[in-house]
Amino acid sequence: MDHRIGAILLDEKSVVKRSLEIEQEREVAISDLLENNLFKPKGAAGGPYRLALSVKENRLVFDIARDSGQRVGRILLSLAPFRRIVKDYFLVCDSYYKAMRTAPPSQIESLDMGRRAVHNEGTELLIKRLAGKIETNFDTARRLFTLICVLHLKG
Numbered sequence: 001m002d003h004r005i006g007a008i009l010l011d012e013k014s015v016v017k018r019s020l021e022i023e024q025e026r027e028v029a030i031s032d033l034l035e036n037n038l039f040k041p042k043g044a045a046g047g048p049y050r051l052a053l054s055v056k057e058n059r060l061v062f063d064i065a066r067d068s069g070q071r072v073g074r075i076l077l078s079l080a081p082f083r084r085i086v087k088d089y090f091l092v093c094d095s096y097y098k099a100m101r102t103a104p105p106s107q108i109e110s111l112d113m114g115r116r117a118v119h120n121e122g123t124e125l126l127i128k129r130l131a132g133k134i135e136t137n138f139d140t141a142r143r144l145f146t147l148i149c150v151l152h153l154k155g
Helices: 020-035 080-102 105-130 138-152
Strands: 005-010 039-041 049-056 059-066 071-078 134-136
Touching: 005 020, 005 138, 020 080, 020 138, 039 049, 039 071, 049 138, 071 105, 080 105, 080 138, 105 134, 105 138, 134 138
Parallel strands: 005 049
Antiparallel strands: 039 134, 049 059, 059 071
């Protein structure tokens, strides 16, 4: 069976503002995710899947359907465990983007290493929170974590 995401939709009503850098990260994450991913909802016969991500009532919502439109299910995750990591991720990203303009390469490299470390921490948390609900691999979870961060951006 084909256990992958074939289409992804972010609830744009959940997002109020984005910088150019964040918009680029969103586009790259979606492009990379659609190119190569592993996404296997528990008990699902197979995809490809349409995934709609949104935030509702302090929960991350995964609405999953087949490409045919047949609903597979909905998974809700509390956003509380992600808040600190998302906040840290955006702080280090902000520093990184600012450094890209004027800082020496060694400082940019250090900030990028920090950014990747926080991103990896968020990815590992997502894998843990999805355990028993959706089977995925690290690269897929990493791209999904990027999209979760985008959904966290509120006015």
